[in-house]
Amino acid sequence: MVCQHNDELEALVKKAKKVTDKGEVASYIPALAKADKHDLSVAIYYSNNVCLSAGDVEKTFTLQSISKVLSLALVLMEYGKDKVFSYVGQEPTGDPFNSIIKLETVNPSKPLNPMINAGALVVTSLIRGRTVKERLDYLLSFIRRLTNNQEITYCREVAESEYSTSMINRAMCYYMKQYGIFEDDVEAVMDLYTKQCAIEMNSLDLAKIGSVFALNGRHPETGEQVISKDVARICKTFMVTCGMYNASGEFAIKVGIPAKSGVSGGIMGISPYDFGIGIFGPALDEKGNSIAGVKLLEIMSEMYRLSIF
Amino acid sequence: MVCQHNDELEALVKKAKKVTDKGEVASYIPALAKADKHDLSVAIYYSNNVCLSAGDVEKTFTLQSISKVLSLALVLMEYGKDKVFSYVGQEPTGDPFNSIIKLETVNPSKPLNPMINAGALVVTSLIRGRTVKERLDYLLSFIRRLTNNQEITYCREVAESEYSTSMINRAMCYYMKQYGIFEDDVEAVMDLYTKQCAIEMNSLDLAKIGSVFALNGRHPETGEQVISKDVARICKTFMVTCGMYNASGEFAIKVGIPAKSGVSGGIMGISPYDFGIGIFGPALDEKGNSIAGVKLLEIMSEMYRLSIF
Amino acid sequence: MVCQHNDELEALVKKAKKVTDKGEVASYIPALAKADKHDLSVAIYYSNNVCLSAGDVEKTFTLQSISKVLSLALVLMEYGKDKVFSYVGQEPTGDPFNSIIKLETVNPSKPLNPMINAGALVVTSLIRGRTVKERLDYLLSFIRRLTNNQEITYCREVAESEYSTSMINRAMCYYMKQYGIFEDDVEAVMDLYTKQCAIEMNSLDLAKIGSVFALNGRHPETGEQVISKDVARICKTFMVTCGMYNASGEFAIKVGIPAKSGVSGGIMGISPYDFGIGIFGPALDEKGNSIAGVKLLEIMSEMYRLSIF
């Protein structure tokens, strides 16, 4: 499938790009630090398989936190919501994504939601399989169906870099282990989780995943119900209440669509029934969201009245 | 206007009522403690002015936290969002509605959102007028236009009871005063705020206000644009991200509509474009939401596919 | 009584003074902001009524937090420790003196100790008397007996300045009022408390009060048992565990004597059985202690082996 370059979209990208100066690329992972902070690309994938783009939509990036929605969808379909929500809560939190405080102050100790790191780690620990490889393959195969792209894999360099530095994530796993919320081997899950975060794709692939959510789980190309309706709805709800870190509330007001961001600068957005959006803009704001990506979505939301509220 | 009793709705109410045993009426305000914990009533007000009801929808109750959305709408129309959001944030919080901690830990010190007490107090402090009476009249006149009911007023007994006991609210006002977030006289705002919370209506009135939000601010009876479109959208967004106290996330997943609850047991819900819902069920769950009201909305959401996600 | 200027002490003062450059005078109270940051004076009052001094020991300053020990002593003698410690705890805290967080997180809600603001406000609220004037006179009369100086009074300008700005202190009073820990009228206590903090004296007076504690409550000049032995011991214990704000632990290691500081730059120190120390040095470190005063006590402690540990 080819994605058509679109001039109107290109003009919006150009306008949004102006804010990249005020952002910074994530510096704590060497591979991410190499990104060009002035990059910005967007793809819009419609439910009728039309695709529009602006910027270099072939450039790949790692999913990082965007992967949290996909592992959640997989695990929810596997175990059902009752079991999954016995391990992780459903409430947004005003705390940063890597805060450990509420694990101590909230009783019983369980992560407030699956979009913060503690919650995402528990979700990943629930991915089925006997070995890390088997579990990763299971997740990758799901993501390949979502993108309808068999080439999707993860970036070894980024995964290794994160594996060797993610000490706060380890801290959270052990903390939750004390209370039985996290039952798996910590290092195995760290291995799986950092590979999950390092899964690579481009804006176009990401837009296509968004379109699957827009169609309530049905793939616009293959027609396959890749995600069950109920699970698609739950995931979109989490994207609204806590998809953009602790800027989710402001984003809901300014943009008003389900979206999930990652520190590599990716954002997946969803306009219900209509289309999915894939954005890559590595310069981040202070909350960890793509600064130009958010700006672009604001412009688009206002122009095309995208808000679901 | 007369609201038609509806048998199908009555059956749902009967089903939802079963959970009232597990709830408790709010005990800290004597007037609220007198409520019958097994009460449950609901009114649905459609955009075409049809109204359906079940239970005793004539019974009045005080708005309590539901009033937070209305004062926010008024103040947003008066000053615009830039000014209002310089005083109060837009982020949901995992903390209880009367928590003071984040005022100390978050910098700059400002309430995370206008649906928690600290934020609502700031919003009320912005209501225009030279005296408490003038400011209350201004708010009441707005609410009378929303309900198209000139009789709406507040319950003196409840207001006085809350005024003499709301020490944590006073603490928050003074705390914010130190940082210039709260600029008004504390006792004057406490007087105004407790009267605002004590504004009384019945489920039918509440459903009608919901219908105004459903119609993006336009009143279905009078045709008047009582709330501007943009402000109506912002209020509905807040109702989704933080309208049901620190159970908003779970409610968004289970029910999926903009809603705001109060400790008297009221809930206002909104089905976009279609109708408003007014509920009164004074038995509360441990988060402070009407236990049977939430149950009823869950049943309705599943049956009629109300979720916006 | 005249205090003899002492050359050895003067040399130590000169040495300690070098660090004043790194400190800042308290800026939030206009009257305190006018202090000369390079000032440093010290008086040592021995149990045999010999007094040595260096620097301008006649210069007066307000007690600020130093007054917390004196009101505590008065209230402990009045009501006994069981009653007082039912209102306020005995534990040091790693939090700043004006932190409100633990009032919410610790159950039951009561201030951790009487040396942080919340605890001191409760203690002051317990001072006996029908009016603020009567209660202040009662406290002043106690302090006049401690200094054997009938001239001691408070600085109206400082008191008024603090009264009009102490919003966080008001917040704490109201917060505690919700839980019955604070029972008095908030504004009356604020009036009394800000006057208490504004009580003025010089280093010499302060050293003499220290000597009373050194003699377990007996006044070296008058022979009067101004403070009971038991209460003197309790006060000295608090001065060690929490007398120097959240730098008390480090101070105990570096200096090792009971001491209490105030944001005006005063420090009262006690060498058990031997002498009291009064210091005035308005340049503060980042924890709110006199930077040169602490330095001077470090030098003295090392030189004269003052540590009680």
Next chain:
Amino acid sequence: MVCQHNDELEALVKKAKKVTDKGEVASYIPALAKADKHDLSVAIYYSNNVCLSAGDVEKTFTLQSISKVLSLALVLMEYGKDKVFSYVGQEPTGDPFNSIIKLETVNPSKPLNPMINAGALVVTSLIRGRTVKERLDYLLSFIRRLTNNQEITYCREVAESEYSTSMINRAMCYYMKQYGIFEDDVEAVMDLYTKQCAIEMNSLDLAKIGSVFALNGRHPETGEQVISKDVARICKTFMVTCGMYNASGEFAIKVGIPAKSGVSGGIMGISPYDFGIGIFGPALDEKGNSIAGVKLLEIMSEMYRLSIF
């Protein structure tokens, strides 16, 4: 050396024992859970090598948190206070010993003091040696000199039990690793730390260690300066400000001597210049201190005027 049974002391033990009913033995470690909650024994070791005892002072128990003072002494002598205090603070905290919150809220992230778990783990990570065995031998050899008892070793069963369950301690190590406060291999330190906590002795040995601190580091039997004066003073200071968990402040007021407790029910106390105290009473109060041990020290302090304040 034989410790003389003493009737007066026995009477005090009998009196103190009455409170054991209100306490509970630590249940989270199977080996500790087997203790008899009504046990209480005490040994007093004087600087002139006289020893008095009451109860079964031959019964051994594991040091648990008491070991924190000993590893601190060792490490302070090895590296000096500047280096050690660059890794761990000197301030008491009102939080429980295993709280992780302040590692996130205090900047820069470092444990408030070496008596809470986070701080003790950092201290243990600094014990010199190439292997866990070498490092443990180094610590044991130090403790054997302190007790003048070459038989001292650790309890393998308790060490293994704690090693396999201490998830929150692991969480803290990893959290600190993120900020460079903790530099060692986590599992190696966990192995060493749980063995350190499992070092076994009886009340008599413990009293003798106390007497070394009472003599400012000199051993009363061997005459050896086992701990440097300065380090002994620092350790005693920490025992006063934070030796009894978050009940240290109350203990300082009620008893007023340097002391360190452990969850096995041991307490080491020190009466400066005079004697060391070793207590074993496994029933704990809600803060984790030996309930009868604290009671006994209160009685002794009042009777013999032990308070240093």
